[in-house]
Amino acid sequence: MIVADRKPIEEIIEYIKDRDKVLIVGCNECVTVCEAGGKKEVGVLASALRMYFMNQGKEIKIDEVTLERQCDHEYLEEIRNIVDQYQAIVSLACGVGVQFMSEKYFKTQVYPGVNTCFMGVTEERGVWSERCQGCGQCILATTGGICPVSRCAKRLLNGPCGGSSKGMCEIGGEVPCAWQIIIDKLTALGRLDDYEKLAPLKDWSKERAGGPRKVVREDVRQ
Amino acid sequence: MRLRYPDTIRIVRLPCTGKVDVGYILRAFEKGADGVYVVGCMEGDCRYNRGNLRAKKRVAEARRILNIVGIGGERVQMFNLSSAEGPKFAQIALDMTEKIKAMGPNPVKLKKMKKAA
Numbered sequence: 001m002i003v004a005d006r007k008p009i010e011e012i013i014e015y016i017k018d019r020d021k022v023l024i025v026g027c028n029e030c031v032t033v034c035e036a037g038g039k040k041e042v043g044v045l046a047s048a049l050r051m052y053f054m055n056q057g058k059e060i061k062i063d064e065v066t067l068e069r070q071c072d073h074e075y076l077e078e079i080r081n082i083v084d085q086y087q088a089i090v091s092l093a094c095g096v097g098v099q100f101m102s103e104k105y106f107k108t109q110v111y112p113g114v115n116t117c118f119m120g121v122t123e124e125r126g127v128w129s130e131r132c133q134g135c136g137q138c139i140l141a142t143t144g145g146i147c148p149v150s151r152c153a154k155r156l157l158n159g160p161c162g163g164s165s166k167g168m169c170e171i172g173g174e175v176p177c178a179w180q181i182i183i184d185k186l187t188a189l190g191r192l193d194d195y196e197k198l199a200p201l202k203d204w205s206k207e208r209a210g211g212p213r214k215v216v217r218e219d220v221r222q
Numbered sequence: 223m224r225l226r227y228p229d230t231i232r233i234v235r236l237p238c239t240g241k242v243d244v245g246y247i248l249r250a251f252e253k254g255a256d257g258v259y260v261v262g263c264m265e266g267d268c269r270y271n272r273g274n275l276r277a278k279k280r281v282a283e284a285r286r287i288l289n290i291v292g293i294g295g296e297r298v299q300m301f302n303l304s305s306a307e308g309p310k311f312a313q314i315a316l317d318m319t320e321k322i323k324a325m326g327p328n329p330v331k332l333k334k335m336k337k338a339a
């Protein structure tokens with residue numbers, strides 16, 4: 001999933017303080033799972049903002065809605081009839097959802113309500129960590145299904161640097177060395193021979209370095 | 223035990239304090255409550271293991287938010303006691319009422335009332 005973290009309420013207050021009517025829009029998918037932008041978080045933020053402005057003697061109408069997704073037209077369309085009532089929207093979806101909303105409702109200001117962080121997993125409730133950087137040319141087949149692009153601090157593709165120590169990365173902060181995990185995994189698979197094979201040069205143009213990317217599938221396109 | 227406690231208190235029953243949500247607490251203040259307290263079982267005695275420990279964290283989060291919005295985090299508090307401690311329940315009700323009275327009404331409620339007047 002896409003992992004996001006809540007933005008400080010103070011930051012959102014700054015965005016909307018001069019508006020009269022604001023809609024807070026949550027998303028039922030990724031950001032609900034990482035507890036940053038689902039229906040519950042929308043309720044808490046909206047309630048906090050309403051109380052803050054009321055206490056300041058400012059009248060701002062703050063409404064709430066949570067959509068199934070914000071990265072698909074069909075769900076974003078659900079608010080078409082009400083969008084014009086608001087001067088601004090605070091979207092608690094990931095940056096993808098915020099942008100799609102902003103593109104679709106071109107005359108409406110859309111603010112981000114979360115900080116979008118990475119594609120990752122729920123290690124345990126309250127702990128999420130990165131697993132993929134969408135490099136566009138997945139190499140997991142040769143690395144035991146563990147990604148050195150997203151999990152090795154130096155994105156090394158042919159084994160660890162000299163800083164790997166007791167399974168931990170030299171950058172510190174309790175980051176496991178991706179290459180240690182890869183070697184452990186290949187050992188468990190009995191495929192340590194794979195580790196000896198040199199990885200071919202990676203085509204980084206398929207990553208973000210090649211500019212904004214797009215996937216077009218003529219077979220499913222309408 | 224026919225214990226008395228202040229009649230200004232509204233009891234909201236939940237199956238376990240683990241059901242307490244930050245949103246519930248905030249909404250109570252938004253609707254005009256002057257204070258909110260959560261009464262859970264003793265730590266370590268939760269029938270669902272961690273319900274009261276979850277509640278403790280949510281109360282702390284509600285406090286943080288109430289401080290930001292200017293209502294004051296001290297207006298929400300958590301207490302732990304066993305079901306055999308009726309007198310303590312009544313005492314907590316008294317203490318909390320006194321504490322909130324000393325703090326005065328919820329400022330957001332006052333603003334709302336002023337606006338309506």
Ligand code: SF4
Binds near residue numbers: 002027030070071
């Ligand atoms: S808008 Fe973002 S958070 Fe919501 S479903 Fe799409 S990718 Fe996930």
Ligand code: SF4
Binds near residue numbers: 131135136137148150
């Ligand atoms: S190799 Fe690329 S696509 Fe595969 S998991 Fe790593 S970053 Fe993601």
